[in-house]
Amino acid sequence: MAEAAHEERYGEFVAVRRHGYVAEFVLDRPKAMNAVSSAMAAAIGEACAALSADRDARVVVLTSSHERAFCVGADLKERNSFTDAELLRQRPVARAAYTGVLELPMPTIAAVHGFALGGGFELALSCDLIVADATAVVGLPEVSVGVIPGGGGTQLLPRRVGAARAAELIFSARRVEAAEARELGLVDQLVAAGEDRTEALALASRIAANSPVGLRAAKRALRLGHGLDLRAGLDVEDAAWRTVAFSGDRAEGVAAFNEKRAPRWPGE
Numbered sequence: 228m229a230e231a232a233h234e235e236r237y238g239e240f241v242a243v244r245r246h247g248y249v250a251e252f253v254l255d256r257p258k259a260m261n262a263v264s265s266a267m268a269a270a271i272g273e274a275c276a277a278l279s280a281d282r283d284a285r286v287v288v289l290t291s292s293h294e295r296a297f298c299v300g301a302d303l304k305e306r307n308s309f310t311d312a313e314l315l316r317q318r319p320v321a322r323a324a325y326t327g328v329l330e331l332p333m334p335t336i337a338a339v340h341g342f343a344l345g346g347g348f349e350l351a352l353s354c355d356l357i358v359a360d361a362t363a364v365v366g367l368p369e370v371s372v373g374v375i376p377g378g379g380g381t382q383l384l385p386r387r388v389g390a391a392r393a394a395e396l397i398f399s400a401r402r403v404e405a406a407e408a409r410e411l412g413l414v415d416q417l418v419a420a421g422e423d424r425t426e427a428l429a430l431a432s433r434i435a436a437n438s439p440v441g442l443r444a445a446k447r448a449l450r451l452g453h454g455l456d457l458r459a460g461l462d463v464e465d466a467a468w469r470t471v472a473f474s475g476d477r478a479e480g481v482a483a484f485n486e487k488r489a490p491r492w493p494g495e
Contacts, residue, residue, distance in 0.1 A: 233245060235274075235277075237270040237271075237273045237274040237277070238266055238267070238269060238270030238273065239255075239256075239266065239267075239270070240254070240255050240256040240261075240264075240266065240267040240270050241253065241254065241255060241267065241270040241271055241273075241274045242255050242292075243274055243277075243278065246428060246431075246432070247432070247435065248283060248284065248285040248286065248435040248439075249284075249285070249286050249287075249288060249428060249431040249432055249435050250278055250281070250284040250286070250287045250288070251287075251288050251290055251428065252274060252278070252287050252288065252289045252290065253290050253291070253292055254267075254271075254289070254290070254291045254292065254293075254297070254298055254350075255292040256292075256293075257292050257293040257294075259299075259302065260293050260295070260296040260298070260299045260342065261291055261292075261293055261296060261297065261298040261299065261347065262298070262299050262300065262301065262302040262303070262304075263298065263300065263301050263302055263321070263324065263346050263347075263350075264302040264305050265302075265305065265317050265320055265321070267302075267324075268317075268320050268321045268323070268324040269320055269324075271324035271327060271328065271350075272320070272323040272324045272327045274327075275324075275327030275328055275330070275331060276327065278331060278333075279327075279330070279331055279332055282439070282494055283494075284333060285333055285334075285434070285435040285437075285439045285442060286333055286334050286335070286336065286431040286432075286434050286435045286442075287331055287333060287334070287335045287336070287431075288335075288336045288337075288338055288424075288427045288428055288431045289328065289335065289336070289337045289338065289350065289351070289354055290338045290423075290424050290427070291338075291339075291340070291341075293341070294341075295340075295341040295342070295362075296340075296341040296342040296343075296347070297337070297338075297339045297340055297341055297342065297343040297347055297351065297363070298342075298343060298344075298346065298347025298348075298350055299342050299344050299345070299347055300344050300345025300346035300347045300348075300349075301321070301345060301346045303372070318377075321346075321377070321378070322377070322378070324350075324378075325346070325349055325350065325353055325378035325379050326379075328350055328353040328354065329353040329379060329383075332443050332446065332447070333439070333442060333443055333446065334355050334356070334431075334434055334442055334446055335353075335354040335355050335356070336354055336355065336357070336358060336427045336430060336431055337350065337351035337354040337356070337357045337358070337427070338358050338423040338424045338426075338427035338428075339351050339357055339358065339359040339360070339363045339365070339414065339423055340359070340360045340362050340363055340420070340421070340423045340424075341362050341363065341364065342364050343359075343363060343364070343365045344364070344365070344366050344367075344368060344402065345366075345367060345368055345369055345376070345378075345380075346377075346378045348365045348366060348367060348380070349367070349376060349378030349379050349380045349383070350378070351365070351414075352379060352380060352383040352384060352387065353378075353379055353383065355446065355449075356415050356416070356430070357413075357414040357415050357416070358414070358415065358416045358418060358423050358426050358427040358430065359405055359408060359409070359414040359416070359417055359418070359423060360405065360417070360418050360419060360420050360421060361405050361406075361417065361418070361419060361420040362405065362420050362421075363404070363405040363408060363414065363423075364402050364403065364404055364405070365402070365403050365408050365413055365414065366396065366400070366401060366402040366403055367380045367396060367397050367400070368400040368401075368402065369397075369400070370397065370398065370400050371400040375397075376397060380397065381393075381397065384396065384397065386453065386454075387412055387413065388411055388412050388413065392411065396413075405417055416430075438471075438476040438477075438479075438480055438490070438492050439476065439492055439494045440470075440471050440474045440475075440476040440477075440492075440494060440495065441471055441476060441477075441480075444467040444468070444470050444471045445467070447467050448463055448464045448466075448467035448468075451463045451467075452464060474495060475493035475494075475495045476490075476492050476493060476494065476495070479491060479492060479493060480492075
């Protein structure tokens with residue numbers, strides 16, 4: 228994949244780099260192993276808001292600038308300095324960061340290496356797919372410091388691995404290394420050490436070749452239909468189908484198929 232043409236900064240700790248229709252969302256606080264401070268959480272939320280409104284971004288890949296860690300979770304040094312009132316005021320900012328990633332309307336892929344713990348793993352869980360390299364160590368250890376996963380972990384993990392498995396992982400606070408993480412379904416693709424970003428961007432490029440209207444509608448149907456009974460889920464799918472059935476992308480896709488050429492998606 229070609230290198231990004233330009234970079235956009237959101238605060239001090241988040242960068243977005245463009246690779247054609249793929250947006251690389253970089254966690255960039257390497258001196259703290261990407262621990263999520265209040266400032267970093269605000270930057271994540273701001274970047275997510277901008278990407279959500281960007282029709283040229285067909286796929287987002289969440290990466291890390293730190294060589295040995297994806298993200299080690301909340302900045303506990305900062306948290307230790309908070310009064311109860313300050314912690315309460317910070318909560319909406321932190322929550323908005325995780326919700327921002329979760330609610331990105333296009334497909335999202337996390338590229339994980341090294342430590343992805345607590346809030347760091349919750350950022351990855353908020354993505355649709357997780358590509359991890361052989362150095363990855365994931366987990367939700369929050370109960371070991373007297374709290375619970377608060378970035379979606381108690382809801383997202385059981386949706387990946389089932390209620391009992393999620394309970395064991397959360398209650399034990401244990402760290403899971405790459406091979407077991409793949410076996411348990413905590414990550415979706417396991418690649419060689421140092422290849423997580425390359426492989427995630429390559430996967431994103433393949434996905435981005437498809438209809439942007441179709442991709443967003445498919446994600447909406449997958450997310451909204453999960454957990455519903457079958458009839459309700461099929462109604463969600465039907466509503467999503469109706470948003471694409473008469474779109475320019477649908478017309479172009481059918482025409483390109485019949486003309487045996489690559490489609491030129493209008494994105495509408």
